[in-house]
Structure formats: structure tokens, C-alpha cells
Amino acid sequence: MITVYGIKHCDTVKKALNWLTANNIAHQLHDYRVTGVDKHWLAQAEAQFGWENLVNKRSTTWRNLSDEVKATLSKQSALEVLFEQPTLIKRPIILQDDKALIGFNVKEYEACFKA
Template sequence: MTTMYGIPNCDTIKKAKKFLTDNNIAFNFHDYRKDGIDEALLESFFTQLGWENVLNKRGTTYRALSEEQKQTLNEQNAKALLLESPAMIKRPILVNENKYYLGFKKEQYQEIFSL
């Protein structure tokens, strides 16, 4: 089963969900705010995608960090920040057949699902 991770009010999530629905692809949606996120799940994202790729540096939550926090980011303190503020996780993260994909691009999804 395909699982998409994110927050529902994100425009990119909306586009990705619409793509999957329009193409009759069954998926589960894991809402960080409702369903939560634990260290094991976040660790799997880091292992598969790299912690620096998982961290969303374009969002308002990241931009609100102090310069010192940004300058001293490493895997350990990034993990703590993302567990505390899952909105800082780049989205969507899609897990399909034990493969992890980050972000949404129509062409990439067409390739993933052989459309």
C-alpha cells in the first residue's frame, strides 16, 4: 500500500493527492498533526532520504528559527526540531513498495506508478 505523509492544508499535498485520486491509485494519507510522528518514522525518512533533504528550509517555521539554530543544525538537533514541528518536514513524502520519494512532480509520479 502506498502511503503519503504530510499536512492536509499544504498546496503540494493537495496536488499530489489529486494526482493519485485522478489516476485511481489507492493510498493512505498520514497527517502529521492528527496521526503524529515518532522518532522511528523520522529516522526511516532520514535513512532513506537524508536528513538535510527532509528538512524544509523554505517554510515559515524554518525561517522563524534563530540564525544560531540554523547555523548549528545537525542530524540530532534537526530530528528534535522536526519531532516538535512536523510542518518543517518537506512534503509530501511518499512511500511506495518500500521506496521513498520526496516532493511532488507529475512526471515523477507517472514514472513511479508506470502511467
């Protein structure tokens, strides 16, 4: 079963979940807002995608960060902020077995799951 990391009310996450359902791919949602994330998973995601790609700069959480935090963001500080405020993590993320996807793109999902 595939675990999709995100927030259940996010439109992009909903698109990904709907695509997986339509393509009969067993999945479950790990909701950042409800369950949070652990530091080990966050380190794996950073190693796969880079910390810059994990930060959702279009989110309300990003807009609410202080200008100082935004200006001084580094790998170490980003991982701490992402751990403390997981709604800042770009979504959805699938990071399992040989699958690594961030965001939702139909062509990427097709290539990953129908190959």
C-alpha cells in the same frame, strides 16, 4: 494502500493527492500537524532522503526557528527539531514498500506508480 505524509492544507500535498486520485491509486493522508510523526519513521525517512532534504527551508516553521538553531543544525539536532515540529518536514513524502518520494513531481510519480 499508499500513505502520503504531509499537511492537508499544503498545496503540494493537494497536488500529489489529486494525482493519486486521478490515477486510481488508493491512498490515505497522514497529516503531520494532526498526528505528528514517530521517531522510527523519521529515521527511515532520514536514511532514504538525508536530513538536509527533510528540512523544508521554505516553510513558515523554518523562518520562525532561531538563527542559532538554523546555524547549528546537524543530523541529530535536525531529527529532534523535525520530531518536535513536524510541519518543518518537507512534503509530501511517500515511504512505503519499494516507493520513496519526497516533494511532488509528476514525472517521478509516473515512474514510480506506472512502472
